Amino acid sequence: MSQPTPRVDLPQVPHGATAQRLTWRFLPRALRAAVEQRLGGEVVADESKESGFTTGFASVLRTADGGSVFLKAASVVAQEQVAAAYRDEITVLRALAAHDRALPMPRPLWVLDDDAWVAIGFEVVEGRPPRRPWRAVELERALDLAEEIAAATDPVPAGLALRTISEAEPSLLHAWEMLPDRPHRDEALALASSYADLPLTAFCHSDLRDDNVLLDDGSAYAVDWNHACLSTPWQDTVDLLVSAYGDGLDVEEVLARRALTRDVDPEHVDRWLAALSGFMADAALRPAPLNSPHLRTHSRWYAEATWRWLGERRRWH
Template sequence: MSVAGGSAGRPAPGGSVPQGATALRPTWESLPARVRQTVESRLGSAVVDARSQDSGFTPGLASRLLLADGRRVFVKAASTEMAPWIVEAYRRECEVTATLPAGVHAPRARWTSEDGPWFVAVMDDVDGHHPRRPWRADELATVVAMLAENARALTPPPHGLHVPLLADELAAELAMVRDLDLPWRDTCVDLAARMLASPATTVVHTDVRDDNVLLTEQGAVTVDWNFVAAGPAWFDTVSLLVQAYGDGIDSDSVLAGDPLTRALDPDLVDGVLALLLGYFTWAAAQEHVETSPYLRSHQAWYRDATWSWLSDRRGWSTG
């Protein structure tokens, strides 16, 4: 698989997709009447306003609901007839958030229901907004601090929260690194393998980026907890900083100042980047997805941002 090629310079700051408008989601009004009636009945109040949350890249329903009695909830829904993998992702998120310790910054599922092919999850509503792109240093600092707090609360992995090992989950990505068309491929493979051998001390989110974070008056929260794994405590911070680097942030300075990463072996950071480079190089080359029209351009931007940071850190040049 060929990496972007040419210059290893950073991609355009802010990403390559319209922030907050990347997903093609069903609306609350488009759900079957019986599904909506079940939700309103269990909530004990009618829905008077529904705002679809169109960030992300999956075609499941994700809406903030305002109820007649003034309460707010967040609802996710998907049908096994249309997207069974999304149903499983939503179900997994509910299982995970039910067992997260109180110190983890994440909304919890209140209840779930199943009506024929439809799975519905009613969750805590978060009154917040996604970080702005390009990333701002102050908002990034808030999110990085939140990730450190999450890592403390999730080390060691909480009793009752059963998660796979990150090394097992990323085995396919290691194979993708081996397929990279780069003069430094063997070095990338060695770095990635060493990173995967790191002790799995902590439950990590594995998918922290701007559209999976909400900023509130109190700080920040992470959403979409369906890909969790047991891995090193610093994994989420390093992977988030790829996006920040692509937006023009000095991510190496952030690493140097964060308690999770300030003493981290630089080769382990580069191992994360090598794994992400392998994945995003492969993913960006896959066929267009009609139900997620911005997915491939998002992945191509990440490929370029990851390669730019890794090559800068290693002193590599494609010039």
């Protein structure tokens, strides 16, 4: 199979190297001691994971006797938003752990949470993110993962007090009102605002990008569950296909045959693409955070990929 040719003529982020994170030796001594107590030994090796766009600590830690953990940690004071996101994820993980169906995710092992730091220890999955540009085989595995999540969370697990995605991110519906005028903006706004009229009742990971997917020899796993919400059952699938479109793959063919999207009204898919493109275009105009230098490049790329795909579907171009 030939290498896909990206359709979007914009700078790309350095996939797999987008984050600037603390490493093990820079964590506070008290936190390191608490983690080593949980591990039952001194940490002798750490491998920082540099994908994603937050500054939270994210490393695989190993002890001399073979113990290991994937640790996520954030300072409550210095990384307030990241720590809050980890606490949101803890709430979701606890509800999912009590669910009677296993989900495709690394198993959470323990939590450390005090006034200074929030930390979550996970089992180590010896996997890697899909390669970018997307390869068709790896895209199919990621789409299988989206369908597995949808099946395992139908009905929505008890104990999850989830908001709808339009409640969690209201700007999805209205971002086009704040953006500079362009052809078809009013139509895009009408589409985006009507997404909330759809039945938003299915569990949705809602951040299922390539950097939140791990592939090993036979399985696929989703990570970073702090954005879970209620949406359409097919949103995660379409989210994956946005980046595949931008990488040059024929996503309409995929959309027409995958289980979660083949029977969906095309107008409904367009509503979500309009909402997502406006949301990303608005995000791209915000000042770039110093500690996440690639975030705005990421936002611009997704905004353009989503807009171009929507434009092709609407025959705007």
